[in-house]
Amino acid sequence: xxxxxxxxxxxxxxxxxxxxxxxxxxxxxxxxxxxxxxxxxxxxxxxxxxxxxxxxxxxxxxxxxxxxxxxxxxxxxxxxxxx
Amino acid sequence: xxxxxxxxxxxxxxxxxxxxxxxxxxxxxxxxxxxxxxxxxxxxxxxxxxxxxxxxxxxxxxxxxxxxxxxxxxxxxxxxxxxxxxxxxxxxxxxxxxxxxxxxxxxxxxxxxxxxxxxxxxxxxxxxxxxxxxxxxxxxxxxxxxxxxxxxxxxxxxxxxxxxxxxxxxxxxxxxxxxxxxxxxxxxxxxxxxxxxxxxxxxxxxxxxxxxxxxxxxxxxxxx
Numbered sequence: 001x002x003x004x005x006x007x008x009x010x011x012x013x014x015x016x017x018x019x020x021x022x023x024x025x026x027x028x029x030x031x032x033x034x035x036x037x038x039x040x041x042x043x044x045x046x047x048x049x050x051x052x053x054x055x056x057x058x059x060x061x062x063x064x065x066x067x068x069x070x071x072x073x074x075x076x077x078x079x080x081x082x083x
Numbered sequence: 084x085x086x087x088x089x090x091x092x093x094x095x096x097x098x099x100x101x102x103x104x105x106x107x108x109x110x111x112x113x114x115x116x117x118x119x120x121x122x123x124x125x126x127x128x129x130x131x132x133x134x135x136x137x138x139x140x141x142x143x144x145x146x147x148x149x150x151x152x153x154x155x156x157x158x159x160x161x162x163x164x165x166x167x168x169x170x171x172x173x174x175x176x177x178x179x180x181x182x183x184x185x186x187x188x189x190x191x192x193x194x195x196x197x198x199x200x201x202x203x204x205x206x207x208x209x210x211x212x213x214x215x216x217x218x219x220x221x222x223x224x225x226x227x228x229x230x231x232x233x234x235x236x237x238x239x240x241x242x243x244x245x246x247x248x249x250x251x252x253x254x255x256x257x258x259x260x261x262x263x264x265x266x267x268x269x270x271x272x273x274x275x276x277x278x279x280x281x282x283x284x285x286x287x288x289x290x291x292x293x294x295x296x297x298x299x300x301x302x303x304x305x306x307x
Contacts, residue, residue: 001232003134007141009225014145016217022196023150026157029188030141033164036180037137040173053252057260059168059176060252064267067183068274074195075278078202 001041007034021077025070032066126170133167136160150196158189175252 007030014027036059043055140160147153161184168177256264 002229003137005225005228005232006138008228009221010138010141010145012224013217013221016220017145017214020150022192022199023153025192026144026150026153029157029184029192030144030160033137033161033184036176037164037167040168040171040176044171044173053255056173056176056252057256059173060179060256061260061263061267063176063179063183064271067187068267068270070188070191071271071274071278072281074191075281077195078198079281 001038004034004038004041007031007037022074025073025077028073029066029070032062032069036062036066129170130167133163133170137163137167151193154189154193154196157192158185161185161189 011027011029011031011034014030015024018024018027039055039059039062043053043059137160140156140163143156144153144160147156161180165177165180165185168174168180
């Protein structure tokens with residue numbers, strides 16, 4: 001959890017520092033990776049017999065959402081420097 | 084060595100306080116046992132090493148000025164995250180991260196940078212004006228999250244083995260989360276369609292002059 005917290009903070013730093021659109025996307029990817037790590041860690045350690053793999057399932061969905069975000073983000077980033 | 088206390092100062096021992104003390108001791112022993120969930124030292128060392136590499140990679144992503152190197156650092160960071168998931172006993176999540184995160188996200192971002200370079204946009208991020216404020220914001224976020232997560236308690240229990248967890252997770256996603264899976268599929272298709280529409284608009288903008296004429300239109304009266 002400390003790892004995910006640190007990675008999320010690094011992502012916030014990058015999001016505030018960077019100006020290039022692709023660099024901003026990279027920072028958001030770092031933050032999403034931190035969230036996924038936190039989810040898997042919680043799912044690993046807070047075991048619930050009724051739904052033992054709910055955290056992992058949520059992590060899989062978040063990875064899918066991250067990919068969708070990058071698809072749209074790269075398409076937008078190609079347009080932004082032109083305007 | 085415990086000092087002997089006079090009998091008059093000793094608080095009255097009741098059945099309720101004894102039960103509470105026993106319950107507290109059981110909880111403390113249980114939490115101490117739960118803190119050692121990862122018992123294999125090699126696995127623990129791998130987790131710590133991977134975590135350190137993830138942090139170093141994340142720092143490289145946000146500090147490198149050359150965005151190509153930052154993209155490679157991001158791909159390596161996501162690769163380490165996939166390895167961490169494998170070490171934590173979540174092989175399916177690691178595999179999805181490997182395919183979606185490393186291959187998908189990393190190569191899409193690097194491809195986008197290469198495309199922008201061909202269009203004359205430099206892959207360098209020079210702006211550094213907000214650095215002190217950004218460091219303060221990141222430290223504040225770290226403190227807030229660390230304090231918020233410090234009270235997390237680990238529950239007792241054991242995960243299924245790696246192969247069993249893949250089968251169970253696939254079964255859960257296919258049955259319990261089928262609607263969410265369909266939603267994710269629709270989201271991905273919508274993102275792809277949106278990207279194609281944006282790309283098509285961009286190419287039509289590039290081919291059109293400010294007067295509305297297409298650049299690719301060949302001037303009349305000239306032969307090839």
